[in-house]
Amino acid sequence: MMAAEKTIFVVDDDPGILEVITIILSEKDYNVVSLSDGNKVFAEIKKQKPDLIFLDIWISGTDGRDITRKLKAEDSTKDIPIVIISALNETEKIAKEVGAEEFLEKPFEIDRLLQIVESRI
């Protein structure tokens, strides 16, 4: 299957991090939707269902943990793999607690990020 058919949401309020991840994934021909506002995830999902979501925890105005819990509670979105990306100490623990499939600690290696994408899509 062509990668171009796959859509990935990247949610992070740091513009640099958002841009870097967007470039990395776009270069691999993924369709990337970058969001700096966590609240927009739900509206965006209605327009197009992503194949994977990279989600920061501390996003201004909202919390990645709440977003994950909501997505995992909905039948229509519970199967979308979620990767928690955070600079918090306990990214791995938090990811497990909220039911996210993967975690990525900041700062990350591009190779590790791509490895996660390939294993989940």
Next chain:
Amino acid sequence: MEKIYRAGLRLLDQLTTEETFERIVKEAIKLVSADYGSLTLMDNDEFKDVYSTLPLPVKRRKKGYTFKSFIEQKVIVLHNQEVKDHRDRYPEMAKIGIQSVILIPLSYRKKPIGVLVVNSRKKEHFSKRERDVLVLFGSLASLAIRKTQSYDETRKALETRDLFISMASHELRTPLTAISGYIQLLQSRHIERDDTESRWINHLAWETQRLTNLVKELLEVNRIKNGNFEYFWKEGSLKTILERALGNIQIRHPDREVLLEESLTDDQALVIGDFDKLLQVFNNLLENAADFSDSTKKIVVKLSDRRKTILIAVKDQGRGIQKKDLPHIFDRFYRGEDNSKEGIGIGLFLVKDIVTRHHGTVRVKSIDGKGTTVEVILPKANI
């Protein structure tokens, strides 16, 4: 005298702040066979009872006897008329029949800290002897109060420090993520080019990695302290872990000779542990061996079967550890006095913590100028 000594000793028990206050008052009442007591302390400009056995609340006024005793640091004994005045102000006092009151000022290093109040239903209570007993007990109580307050202050300061480290590392890691991301993108565009810019980019990448490692080290310390260092236990071969650690050290030090000496079967090398944490142990030990020895000297890792345990020795031919440093090398943030290497001094602290959690032991043998051997002993899985 012995009674005071015993009462004083009871204040030294491991008590919380509140328990200490309670015990001071109760021991004081017991020492002079009185009926009630209170402890009033000055805390942030507020003069109030921190513990009282009186069945009614007493407001400590700045014109009252208690405050007078505090300010003038004078023992005050109230009888008859004074108590009667007092009773007029507090009719409830009359109900419980208080006839005598003694106020013992408390101080620490000449600074007033509060007043111990003891009340009695006996008339003319608190003789010279009882007064001396309570003054002496008061100085022991002052020490106990300072001890518990210092403990609380220290605990709060440590909590603030840990929170600060945690927040600081989050705040540092966020920009580092963007920096390292852009650098990695630049690197991927300059791959296999051998120009000045590529060299600069590689320098940037390397320095960013150093910074990231330092921030991570800071975090790990905090994590261990807060018990957030999660372990994922499973059975695995130490040989695999050591091979991986040796691979890592060869990447960082390609010209270094590192030998693995082992004759164990895979079955004999099985341990129950957290693979990543054990890998970190041997990464740290090998990194130390490489950092503290000449690059022409070889490093030997020896794996030996000891029936119920496995011994892993990491041996270098470096300058060794100075005798005065040896007792401290496993302490957190300890760095040898003439250690010029980077790091914040938690490598061996982590090693010890991880090995201990695997029910293992670590010991170090070092001869100044000749080299160091670190031995890790881990229990086998299949016994």
